[in-house]
Amino acid sequence: MGKRKSSKAPPKKKQEKLSTVFSCPFCNHDGSVECKMDKKDFIGEAKCRICQESFSTTINALSEPIDVYCEWIDECERVNNSG
Numbered sequence: 001m002g003k004r005k006s007s008k009a010p011p012k013k014k015q016e017k018l019s020t021v022f023s024c025p026f027c028n029h030d031g032s033v034e035c036k037m038d039k040k041d042f043i044g045e046a047k048c049r050i051c052q053e054s055f056s057t058t059i060n061a062l063s064e065p066i067d068v069y070c071e072w073i074d075e076c077e078r079v080n081n082s083g
Helices: 065-082
Strands: 033-038 043-048 054-058
Touching (some): 033 065, 043 065
Antiparallel strands (some): 033 043, 043 054
């Protein structure tokens, strides 16, 4: 009698890391906006190093830097469309 074949689990795929550096919606410089997360105080801040524009918002435990940047872009679009 032979041994039973062991079932090996398929190798896990590596997840790509999300970026924390983005392009500025005001001065259009690539890689100039940096997002910082303060999960202790639940504040996320995005700030451009070139034109010094900044945006801060409240975050939760699952928020990522891309979420802060997307909220900034959404807020810019909302202000531009309302006025």
